[in-house]
Amino acid sequence: MATIPEGFKLVEEHFLDDINSEASLYRHELTGALVLYLKNDDPNKAFTIAFKTPPYDDNGVAHITEHSVLNGSEKYPSKEPFVELIKGSLNTFVNAMTFSDKTIYPVASTNQKDFSNLVSVYLDAVFKPKFYENTQILQQEGWHYHLPNESDDLIYKGVVYNEMKGALASAEAKLEQIKGKALYPETIYRHESGGTPASIPTLTQEKFVDFHSKYYHPSNSLTILYGDLDAENAFGQLSEYFDNFTQKDPITFEVKPEQKAHEPVLVDETYSITEGESVAKKAYLTKAWHVTTADHQKEVVALDILEEILLGSTSAPLKKALLNAGIGGDVYGGHDEVGYVHPFEVTLKYTDVDKVNQFEEIIHDVFSSLVTDGIPDDLVTAAINKLSFKLKETVISESFPRGVIYGITSLGSWLYGESPFEALSFTSVIDELKADAKDGYFETLIKDKLLDNTHTTTIKLAPEPGKSDRLEKELLEKLKDYKNKLSRDELEGLVKQTETLIKRQQTPDKPEDLAKIPTLEKSDLSASVADIPLEIDTIDDRQTYLVPLFTSGIDYTSLYFDISDLSNEDISTISLLSDVLGELPTAKHSVAQLHTAVDISTGGIRTAVKVVSQTDGTYKPYFVVKGKSLSEYATKLVDLIQEIILTTEFDHKSNILEVIHSNISGFEQKVNYRAHIVSAQRAVSHLLSGVKYQEAVSGIDYYYYLKKLLSDLEDDQAFSQSVKKFEDLAHTIFSRSKVFFTFTGSNEQYDAIKPKLNELLTSFATLPLKDSSEPIPVTAKKEAFKCSQDVNYVAKAGLFKAFTPYSGQLRVLSNVIDFDYLWNTIRVQGGAYGCFNQVTRNGVFTLASYRDPNIKETFEAYNKLPDYISKLTLKEPDVLKYIIGALSTLDRPLSAADQGELAINMALTNMTYNDRVELRQEVLSTTSDDLVQLADALGHTLDESSAVVVGNAAKIEDNKELFDDVLTLF
Ligand SMILES: [Zn+2]
Missing domain, CATH: 3.30.830.10 (Metalloenzyme, LuxS/M16 peptidase-like)
Incomplete structure (x- = not known):
C-alpha cells in the first residue's frame, strides 16, 4: 500500500470499468492543486501536468512559454535538459503541447527509475524555468531581430515564429483560425494560442514572464498519474514543488459564448497559392455551428456519433449529397472537442466561392429531410458500433500511451471545473444513447443544434496566387524601413545581440550542468528481447501466419495476395484499386448499405498495396486485405471480405471520382503537415527499386497519376477502359494460388474462424502466379x-x-x-x-x-x-x-x-x-x-x-x- 504524503487529501474515488482503473482524486491542501491518480497494472506509466493557459491575443505567449520552460531550469541548468533527457531515456512518450486554452506536459515510461527522472525534470522545468533571468531564451524560442552583419537584410527568426509560419500557411489552418474568431468573438477562442507570425514579434520579455508567473502555479494545475507506478514517490515529487507555493485565487477566463441570439456570420477570406497557378476549383467553403460545451457529456458523445452518421463515409447522407451535387471534390468535418466550446462543421474542398448558396441549400435540405423522415435505424446502429469498437480498441492500443490519452480525455471537461471521472466512463453514455436513439434523439439533435441554430458561420476561403510571397515581401520592406530608422548604436546592438545568440547556440553546455540531469545506469538496462509467438499453419494448402496473443476478443485477419507478376506499369492502378474497394457497390449491396454492414459487424476492412523489401535490395509487392472484428462476428467479417474483393462493381464513375478526389486531398494534406515523409521517401526511391515501387503506390508518382487520371476520366471511353482494367486486375489478383493468411488473436479465436477462411478459399479462381516483373530501374538524382x-x-x-x-x-x-x-x-x-x-x-x-x-x-x-x-x-x-x-x-x-x-x-x-x-x-x-x-x-x-x-x-x-x-x- 502506497502512502500518499500528508499534504494531499483524498477528495473522491471510483472504480472506472471502461478503463479498468482505480481512480482517486486528491487535493493538495496548501495550493488547491488537483491530482487524479489512475491506478492499474499497465507497466507504461504516465504523468501529465496541465495548466490553464488562456491566450489574450495572438502573440503566441502560451506556446512560447511551453517551448521555453524546457530550456533550462534551476536544478537542471543546461540549455535544453529536455533534449538531454530524450537522448538518454527509455521514455515511451515525452512531449509538451499547447491547446487553445491549456498547456500540457505528458511523459510516459515503462521503467520506474526512468519515469521518476522524467517527472523530476518536467516539474523543475515548469515551476523553476531559467527564462526569468535569461532573456536569450525568448529570442531563441520565440522571436528576435536577426542581423549577423550590419549590411544584411533584417529578418525575424525564432523557433515558434518559424513553426507557426509553417503551421498557418495551409488553407485548413486558416479555416480553423477564422472559425474561432467568427463563432466565439467574445471568448479566448478567437485567438490563435500558437501565435501568428504577425503578432509573435509583439511579445516582450515582460509579458512573457508575467504570463508564466500568473498561470504556472499549482493552484492553476491539474495532474494525472497513471499506471503501475510508485505512487508514494510520484506524490512526493509533486510535494517537493507544490509545498513551496501558497493558494492563489482560482483563475477564471472567458470560455462561455455570450447568452444572446446569435446571427449567422459570413466571412470572406483568401489563402495563398503559387503565383501563376489557376484558381479554378481551389476554394474552400465551410459551415460551422456552435453546438455544445464540454460540461454536457452526453451531448459530446452524441455529437461524435452524429459526425459518424452525417460524414463518416462517402455514403453518409451529408457527405454524399454534397459530393453528388458536383460542386466540390472533397467533404470533411465533424465535431470539434478541443476547448470548452464545441463547434460542428462541414467543409467542401476543391470548389469555387460562387457555389456558396448551393452549398448552404444542400446542407439545409439534408438536415430537413433527416429531421422529417427520420435517420435510417441501421445508420445510427452502425455509427454507434463504430464508435464503441474504436473505444474498445483504444483500451488495448499502444500506439499512444493509454495514460496520456486518458489524461487528455479527462481534461476535456475537468479543465472547466467538471468531474475528471465522467469523460472516462463512456459505456453507460453510449448505452443511454442507444436507447434514446429509438425515440428520435438524433433527429432532435440535428434540428436543435444544426438546422434551427443561428449561432453559425459560413466561410468562403478563396485562393490568391502569390499571396504569401507578397506578404513576405511586405514584411521584408517593413523590416527594411525599420532598419533604416535605427541609429548606428542600435544597429550595432542588434548585430551584437545576434552574435551572442549564435554564440550561445554554438557553445556546448558545461559538463557539470549536463551531469545534473538524471540518467539510468547500464545495470538498469535489460539485455533481453521479448519474443513474439508465431506459428505456421495451413488452411487447405495455403499458409497461415498465426500470432496467438490476447486481443480482448478482437480477430485481426489478413489476406496477402502476391502481385509480383503484375506489370510495373499497373502499380498505380493497383493502388487505386485498393482505394476504391469498399467504396463501390457490390453484387449484394449499394455503397451505403455496404458501409453500414461493415460498421455494424466489424472494426473495419481495409485494402492496400504493401511492398516487402529484403536486405539484399529485392522486394515483393502484395495486395493486402485486412479486417478486424469481434470474434463473434468472424463469419460476417469473412463474408464481407469475400463480397468486397470478388463482387465489387466498378462501373460507377462518380464513386471512383470521389475516391480520386479524396486521395488527392489526402496527399495535399500530407504535404501540408508531414512533407518531410514525402520528400524522404522520394529521395530513397531513387536508390531502391522497392521504394520506387512504393512511390507509385503512395508517393508523388501516385499523386501525379491521380491528377492525370482525373482529367483523363472526363472522357467516357477512357472511363470504360479503366473499368475493364479494374475488372481484369481484380480477377488476376484474387486467386487462391497467390494468397496466404495472417491472424492475430487467441488460438480459440483462430480455430473458430479457420473453417470460414477455408470456405473463402474455395470461392477464389486459381490463376497461377507467373514470373515476377523486372525490378524498377533507379538512379540517384x-x-x-x-x-x-x-x-x-x-x-x-x-x-x-x-x-x-x-x-x-x-x-x-x-x-x-x-x-x-x-x-x-x-x-x-x-x-x-x-x-x-x-x-x-x-x-x-x-x-x-x-x-x-x-x-x-x-x-x-x-x-x-x-x-x-x-x-x-x-x-x-x-x-x-x-x-x-x-x-x-x-x-x-x-x-x-x-x-x-x-x-x-x-x-x-x-x-x-x-x-x-x-x-x-x-x-x-x-x-x-x-x-x-x-x-x-x-x-x-x-x-x-x-x-x-x-x-x-x-x-x-x-x-x-x-x-x-x-x-x-x-
Ligand atoms: Zn511548438
Missing part, C-alpha cells in the same frame, strides 16, 4: 518540388551497405546525429522546426528537415556531418545516454495487433529473433570509437546520395542550380 508552402522539407538519402553493414552501432550513431548534430545545426542554428535521420535494415541512410526556412544551408550542414562524426569525442556517460535512447526505440510497447504485424513482417523479411537479440547487444556494447569509425562509411554514403526538396516555390527557384529537376507539385 536531385529533385525539387515547388508548392504553396512558406517553408521547405529538405531530404537527402544514400545507401550505406557498400561501406558498412547495418548494425546496433549505427542505431546509436543515428541517435547522436539526431540529438547532437541535427538538433544544433538545423533546428537551433538554422531555425527549422525539426530534423531527423534514419538508418534502416535494408541499408538506407536518410536525412530530412521539417518546416525548414533554408535549403542550401541545410544541405551544407548535411555535408559536414561525416567530418563532425570523425571528430566526435564522447565520454562514456554520453555514449550510455545515446545507447539508452537507441534502446527506447527498440523497446516501444506494442499492442497485440502491432506485435502481430511485427512478427509477420519479420517472417516475410527473414528477420529472426536472434537478429533482434544481436542488434540489441550491438547497441549495448557500442563505444565512442565505434561511432567515430563510422564517419568514413557515412562520408561515402553521402557522396553518392540523392536529394529531394518539397517546399517554397521562390526559395527553390533561388536554389535551382542545386537540382537536376525542378517540378511543380501543386
Whole structure:
C-alpha cells in the first residue's frame, strides 16, 4: 500500500470499468492543486501536468512559454535538459503541447527509475524555468531581430515564429483560425494560442514572464498519474514543488459564448497559392455551428456519433449529397472537442466561392429531410458500433500511451471545473444513447443544434496566387524601413545581440550542468528481447501466419495476395484499386448499405498495396486485405471480405471520382503537415527499386497519376477502359494460388474462424502466379518540388551497405546525429522546426528537415556531418545516454495487433529473433570509437546520395542550380 504524503487529501474515488482503473482524486491542501491518480497494472506509466493557459491575443505567449520552460531550469541548468533527457531515456512518450486554452506536459515510461527522472525534470522545468533571468531564451524560442552583419537584410527568426509560419500557411489552418474568431468573438477562442507570425514579434520579455508567473502555479494545475507506478514517490515529487507555493485565487477566463441570439456570420477570406497557378476549383467553403460545451457529456458523445452518421463515409447522407451535387471534390468535418466550446462543421474542398448558396441549400435540405423522415435505424446502429469498437480498441492500443490519452480525455471537461471521472466512463453514455436513439434523439439533435441554430458561420476561403510571397515581401520592406530608422548604436546592438545568440547556440553546455540531469545506469538496462509467438499453419494448402496473443476478443485477419507478376506499369492502378474497394457497390449491396454492414459487424476492412523489401535490395509487392472484428462476428467479417474483393462493381464513375478526389486531398494534406515523409521517401526511391515501387503506390508518382487520371476520366471511353482494367486486375489478383493468411488473436479465436477462411478459399479462381516483373530501374538524382508552402522539407538519402553493414552501432550513431548534430545545426542554428535521420535494415541512410526556412544551408550542414562524426569525442556517460535512447526505440510497447504485424513482417523479411537479440547487444556494447569509425562509411554514403526538396516555390527557384529537376507539385 502506497502512502500518499500528508499534504494531499483524498477528495473522491471510483472504480472506472471502461478503463479498468482505480481512480482517486486528491487535493493538495496548501495550493488547491488537483491530482487524479489512475491506478492499474499497465507497466507504461504516465504523468501529465496541465495548466490553464488562456491566450489574450495572438502573440503566441502560451506556446512560447511551453517551448521555453524546457530550456533550462534551476536544478537542471543546461540549455535544453529536455533534449538531454530524450537522448538518454527509455521514455515511451515525452512531449509538451499547447491547446487553445491549456498547456500540457505528458511523459510516459515503462521503467520506474526512468519515469521518476522524467517527472523530476518536467516539474523543475515548469515551476523553476531559467527564462526569468535569461532573456536569450525568448529570442531563441520565440522571436528576435536577426542581423549577423550590419549590411544584411533584417529578418525575424525564432523557433515558434518559424513553426507557426509553417503551421498557418495551409488553407485548413486558416479555416480553423477564422472559425474561432467568427463563432466565439467574445471568448479566448478567437485567438490563435500558437501565435501568428504577425503578432509573435509583439511579445516582450515582460509579458512573457508575467504570463508564466500568473498561470504556472499549482493552484492553476491539474495532474494525472497513471499506471503501475510508485505512487508514494510520484506524490512526493509533486510535494517537493507544490509545498513551496501558497493558494492563489482560482483563475477564471472567458470560455462561455455570450447568452444572446446569435446571427449567422459570413466571412470572406483568401489563402495563398503559387503565383501563376489557376484558381479554378481551389476554394474552400465551410459551415460551422456552435453546438455544445464540454460540461454536457452526453451531448459530446452524441455529437461524435452524429459526425459518424452525417460524414463518416462517402455514403453518409451529408457527405454524399454534397459530393453528388458536383460542386466540390472533397467533404470533411465533424465535431470539434478541443476547448470548452464545441463547434460542428462541414467543409467542401476543391470548389469555387460562387457555389456558396448551393452549398448552404444542400446542407439545409439534408438536415430537413433527416429531421422529417427520420435517420435510417441501421445508420445510427452502425455509427454507434463504430464508435464503441474504436473505444474498445483504444483500451488495448499502444500506439499512444493509454495514460496520456486518458489524461487528455479527462481534461476535456475537468479543465472547466467538471468531474475528471465522467469523460472516462463512456459505456453507460453510449448505452443511454442507444436507447434514446429509438425515440428520435438524433433527429432532435440535428434540428436543435444544426438546422434551427443561428449561432453559425459560413466561410468562403478563396485562393490568391502569390499571396504569401507578397506578404513576405511586405514584411521584408517593413523590416527594411525599420532598419533604416535605427541609429548606428542600435544597429550595432542588434548585430551584437545576434552574435551572442549564435554564440550561445554554438557553445556546448558545461559538463557539470549536463551531469545534473538524471540518467539510468547500464545495470538498469535489460539485455533481453521479448519474443513474439508465431506459428505456421495451413488452411487447405495455403499458409497461415498465426500470432496467438490476447486481443480482448478482437480477430485481426489478413489476406496477402502476391502481385509480383503484375506489370510495373499497373502499380498505380493497383493502388487505386485498393482505394476504391469498399467504396463501390457490390453484387449484394449499394455503397451505403455496404458501409453500414461493415460498421455494424466489424472494426473495419481495409485494402492496400504493401511492398516487402529484403536486405539484399529485392522486394515483393502484395495486395493486402485486412479486417478486424469481434470474434463473434468472424463469419460476417469473412463474408464481407469475400463480397468486397470478388463482387465489387466498378462501373460507377462518380464513386471512383470521389475516391480520386479524396486521395488527392489526402496527399495535399500530407504535404501540408508531414512533407518531410514525402520528400524522404522520394529521395530513397531513387536508390531502391522497392521504394520506387512504393512511390507509385503512395508517393508523388501516385499523386501525379491521380491528377492525370482525373482529367483523363472526363472522357467516357477512357472511363470504360479503366473499368475493364479494374475488372481484369481484380480477377488476376484474387486467386487462391497467390494468397496466404495472417491472424492475430487467441488460438480459440483462430480455430473458430479457420473453417470460414477455408470456405473463402474455395470461392477464389486459381490463376497461377507467373514470373515476377523486372525490378524498377533507379538512379540517384536531385529533385525539387515547388508548392504553396512558406517553408521547405529538405531530404537527402544514400545507401550505406557498400561501406558498412547495418548494425546496433549505427542505431546509436543515428541517435547522436539526431540529438547532437541535427538538433544544433538545423533546428537551433538554422531555425527549422525539426530534423531527423534514419538508418534502416535494408541499408538506407536518410536525412530530412521539417518546416525548414533554408535549403542550401541545410544541405551544407548535411555535408559536414561525416567530418563532425570523425571528430566526435564522447565520454562514456554520453555514449550510455545515446545507447539508452537507441534502446527506447527498440523497446516501444506494442499492442497485440502491432506485435502481430511485427512478427509477420519479420517472417516475410527473414528477420529472426536472434537478429533482434544481436542488434540489441550491438547497441549495448557500442563505444565512442565505434561511432567515430563510422564517419568514413557515412562520408561515402553521402557522396553518392540523392536529394529531394518539397517546399517554397521562390526559395527553390533561388536554389535551382542545386537540382537536376525542378517540378511543380501543386
Ligand atoms: Zn511548438
